[in-house]
Amino acid sequence: MFKSKGIGSMRIYDPNHDILGALAGSGIALTIGPLNQDIRSMAADYAAAQAWVAAHIQPYVKTVNFRYINIGNEIIPDPLAQFILPAMNNVQKALFSSNINHIKVSTSVSASVLGASFPPSNGHFHDQAAAILNPIVQFLVAHGSPLLVNIYPYYAYASQPDQIPLSYALFNSTGVVMRDGNLGYQNLFDAMVDTLVAALEKAGGGNVGLVVSEIGWPSNGGFGANADSARVFNKNLINHASKGTPRRPGVPIETYLFAMFNENQKGPAEIEKFFGLFYPDKTPVYPIRFV
Structure with a gap:
């Protein structure tokens, strides 16, 4: 439907694998991110960030046009906000370690x-x-x-x-x-x-x-x-x-x-x-x- 309407970009709020599979080869630029409740673990443990990238980005990176990984949706200045930057750093590190250099990491x-x-x-x-x-x-x-x-x-x-x-x-x-x-x-x-x-x-x-x-x-x-x-x-x-x-x-x-x-x-x-x-x-x- 996005392609038929000429829509070239999409944002999703959880890493839904059915959507990721449907986007394969479409060229649609995608903004994706973890659920807010997953950010604390990704901030505290690099392995958790690495596992998230391995599960949701690496299997699709050659076929899905990932543009941004959004860490945290409107949680500043919630107490959870203190974990955003450490999670961003860990996700960025996980991307680089997987030789994925084109996806930008941010927060909304x-x-x-x-x-x-x-x-x-x-x-x-x-x-x-x-x-x-x-x-x-x-x-x-x-x-x-x-x-x-x-x-x-x-x-x-x-x-x-x-x-x-x-x-x-x-x-x-x-x-x-x-x-x-x-x-x-x-x-x-x-x-x-x-x-x-x-x-x-x-x-x-x-x-x-x-x-x-x-x-x-x-x-x-x-x-x-x-x-x-x-x-x-x-x-x-x-x-x-x-x-x-x-x-x-x-x-x-x-x-x-x-x-x-x-x-x-x-x-x-x-x-x-x-x-x-x-x-x-x-x-x-x-x-x-x-x-």
Whole structure:
């Protein structure tokens, strides 16, 4: 289905071997990672990281286009976060020892790691997150890996609809809505990305790439959640992501839409069931083109 729709990249949240087998020879770039609960053992024991790579990467490395291994999804600054960097180091070491040099190791964070988000140039990691992230940023610098970030303009808009115009959240503004020094922002996505870019710069990662590893707009289940807004947001995002942001103009932003399918068991919030582009029977929730 990904190939028929022209979708060239995929992110999965657990190393499902049925999916890995199905991706063989497809050329689809894959982001994969261990479950959050497995990170502690991979941090404490190199052999555990080595075993994970041996089980989930090595058997498929010649046929599956692995792009990133994501160690930890939105667990900074949770107490488990202290194990992310040791696990990243062990996985990187295991890859190198297997002569696998092309897969980048990273972690994914949410906007909750920020201590300030307005204006974008003021972006920085709050103290608790910085204690974990600053050393991780140095790892990313050393290995040429990007930081993966999960951002949701929908939630920012839905929490402050009196302050954030819907057109600004949907990429429909016709002019600059917010100025930050000499930079002008016409959409909320650019502002959110550049806030994280500014935080990276302050952490010594000015040259670290940024991948939007989750983003989407729900089609039901809450304020401002409807199929028309979801369609407009995702269509405009697809058209915009290659253009860069005011802080990094002309630098395309690798972006992963969340999610492929509506999930009726997703939760705990009702709205989480409705981020899919397709229903489980593969019919589209709304019309959308990916190329």
